[in-house]
Amino acid sequence: MLAAARQALILDEVQRRGAATVSELAGRFEVSEMTIRRDLDALVARGALDKVHGGATTRRQPGAPSTDEPGFRAKRLRQQAEKEAIATAAAALVEPGSAVGLSAGTTTWALARHLRQIPRLTVVTNSIRIADELHDDDRTDLAVVLTGGVRTPSDALVGPVAVSSLRLLHLDVVFLGVHGIDAAAGFTTPNLLEADTDRALVAAGRRLVVVADHTKWATVGISTIARLDDADVLVTDDALPDDARQTLAEHVGELILAPTPQTNGSR
Template sequence: MLAAQRQSAILDAVRSTGGVRVADLVDRFGVSDMTIRRDLEMLSDRGLILKVHGGATALRPGATEEPGFAAKAELHQRQKDAIAEKAAGLVQPGTAIALSAGTTTARLAQRLTAVEGLTVVTNSIPVADLFHRAGRPDQTVVLTGGVRTPSDALVGPIASAAVRSLHVDLLFLGVHGMSARAGFTTPNLLEAETDRALIDSARRTVVVADSSKWDVVGIATIADLAAAHVLVTDDQLPDEAREALTHAEIV
């Protein structure tokens, strides 16, 4: 296969799934790691993709563009798994927790199905489905109603009203973006409202977000950085992000 053909196929993969990993491309095309990285560099130089650690994603979306759950689930899988593993350690048996929508919170949910006696409040259809399929009789899952978004969240007045009547020990909040200027953000106005209700319902808020979310800004601010008590992320945050988070007194 010629380099131009391979790069075209890589571009098609990025556009159809939202992102690709170098290791997967090496296996797919049977070429070296260096060759794939060179291909990604050329596509990036042409303004067709965004290079990230370990692969590439589609160009950063605008403030109102909301990728689907399946596309986002393919991105930064190693980082999300590590974040979910760390966050799961914060949950004690028998507590009441809330999980917002998102692919990172869904990975966390996979691990929490093993925790005894949980009560789980969520506006995420995939999260609720994970607990339902686990079938534990000692766990209670409360799924809010609401309007379904492309990322499989239930949002809007019905979801927000349901959340406001509840009180949980911990909220695990997934976000579209985070920045010193805009705080934690989402591309969906109704989702911002529902996420704010989730924050208000919780004694402590834990944001789970990989480093690619830094300096991404959606149209609606969910909350300032200081609204989070804890941020669980990976080790690729830039220095400016660490300074902003320290200033906001986030652990």
């Protein structure tokens, strides 16, 4: 197959799925990973895709509509190093024996992997991916509670069923992943039903910790989940711009900047 034809098929595949890894594409087109990397470089140079560590995603459009909601696969491949650094810092805030709430999202999904190391936890989540990540038949001291609800493109369970299941719960700490952070709009999401569910999760917690990488700054979704000053802690990465640091430090209870290793393709 000629390179141009293969690149057109790769573009179709990534646009259809939202994201794809180099290994997946190499298997799909029966070529080497090096060939796929060259194809992705060509597509990125044309402005057709965004290249991320280990693969590619659909192109992120500046000023995207406030209802634009990328799928879980696309978001999972973006800012991987930053999300891992944030997850490490956030996990340090969890005490053994706690009741923890995790909203749906790829940053909270990264956090879930670290929570597996903490004993005697009860985790409440509206994320199928997080519940799967935490499931362990050999753990008797880890309880995972999954809300019901309607599934969104980001694999969150939302809607009246999810909200009603959260209203009677009392959690020690809630970790909230968000689509956007803005000085005026606060913490936002592009999904109205997800906003209702996240607000119910926030209300169930005694302490709110927002986990979000630096690219969420100055992004606004259609619905506000919480104001900036509702957050007891915001954990983000050290690529956050100076103006954002100043604004957020004035509003959130505590601002934690997780150091991110500088690796090729991580930004």
